[in-house]
Amino acid sequence: MSSSRNKWLLGLSILSTLAIIGAAVRVFAFTPTEREMGLVQKIFYFHLATAWVGMLGFLAAGGAGVMYLIKRTRKWDVVGLAAVEVGMVFVLITILTGMIWAHRTWGTWWTWDPRLTTAAIMELAYAAYLMLRAGLDDPERRARFGAVYAIIAMISVPMTFFSIRFFRTIHPVLIGGVDPLNADKMGMSDEMTITLMLCLAAFSVVFVTLLWHRIRLGQLQEKLEQARLKLAQE
Amino acid sequence: MPPMMIQLLAHLVDETPETGGDMLAGYVVIAIILLAYLFSLVVRFRRARREQVLLEHSETE
Numbered sequence: 001m002s003s004s005r006n007k008w009l010l011g012l013s014i015l016s017t018l019a020i021i022g023a024a025v026r027v028f029a030f031t032p033t034e035r036e037m038g039l040v041q042k043i044f045y046f047h048l049a050t051a052w053v054g055m056l057g058f059l060a061a062g063g064a065g066v067m068y069l070i071k072r073t074r075k076w077d078v079v080g081l082a083a084v085e086v087g088m089v090f091v092l093i094t095i096l097t098g099m100i101w102a103h104r105t106w107g108t109w110w111t112w113d114p115r116l117t118t119a120a121i122m123e124l125a126y127a128a129y130l131m132l133r134a135g136l137d138d139p140e141r142r143a144r145f146g147a148v149y150a151i152i153a154m155i156s157v158p159m160t161f162f163s164i165r166f167f168r169t170i171h172p173v174l175i176g177g178v179d180p181l182n183a184d185k186m187g188m189s190d191e192m193t194i195t196l197m198l199c200l201a202a203f204s205v206v207f208v209t210l211l212w213h214r215i216r217l218g219q220l221q222e223k224l225e226q227a228r229l230k231l232a233q234e
Numbered sequence: 235m236p237p238m239m240i241q242l243l244a245h246l247v248d249e250t251p252e253t254g255g256d257m258l259a260g261y262v263v264i265a266i267i268l269l270a271y272l273f274s275l276v277v278r279f280r281r282a283r284r285e286q287v288l289l290e291h292s293e294t295e
Binding site: 039050089101210213216223224228 | 256257259260261263264267268271272275278279282283285286289292293
């Protein structure tokens with residue numbers, strides 16, 4: 001990688017660190033505590049931000065899958081794998097922080113609510129993507145299967161996103177929803193909304209940074225695999 | 235995650251909700267996962283670079 005790109009990546013890494021710290025400071029020191037749920041509600045800002053970037057990662061993987069099938073260049077396979085891996089990290093954070101929040105507000109760590117169920121299915125679907133890839137030795141076949149799978153698995157993202165809008169759910173609904181008793185239950189003040197937007201921006205930067213690092217690793221691994229295959233043929 | 239850490243997080247969630255222990259547990263979980271992923275990236279990078287050096291060495295021989 002060229003030195004100017006290295007400098008960009010270093011700058012982005014520093015920006016991500018500062019963004020996360022800044023977001024945390026904003027949440028702890030400058031955002032009012034929610035009246036009904038108390039301090040535990042402050043998990044919400046990072047919970048929603050990680051859900052957002054996690055789903056973004058999965059959509060990006062689907063997009064990379066489409067590009068691979070069109071262009072048949074391996075860089076898109078590298079991007080797809082990176083996007084799935086980083087997306088899974090963020091969705092795992094979403095699920096675990098959601099469980100901690102649920103334990104306090106619902107009195108249970110888990111319930112088979114539509115949102116929780118579809119989120120778990122989404123995470124498992126992409127875990128299966130990684131297992132599928134691990135089972136295929138031929139790089140071209142692996143890339144092709146991975147691309148098709150990532151495109152099909154992408155359907156889990158809107159399923160998860162819209163689950164709270166189409167089904168009755170105890171999961172809080174930020175905007176709209178089918179149950180009039182649960183709709184717009186968050187009731188956020190302006191300061192809370194600003195904090196949420198800042199957290200979304202911070203995690204978007206973190207996502208791009210991690211994705212870039214993971215793509216770099218993927219490119220190096222790709223080079224090594226080609227070198228190994230070449231050595232094996234000689 | 236080691237069992238002691240899980241016990242500590244469970245204690246934070248169960249015993250200290252009024253002082254934000256459960257909120258803290260949430261942020262600790264976020265930090266652990268992000269740091270663990272970063273660590274895994276670093277380890278995999280170093281392993282790949284070592285292999286690259288070895289492969290380049292064997293190609294030149």
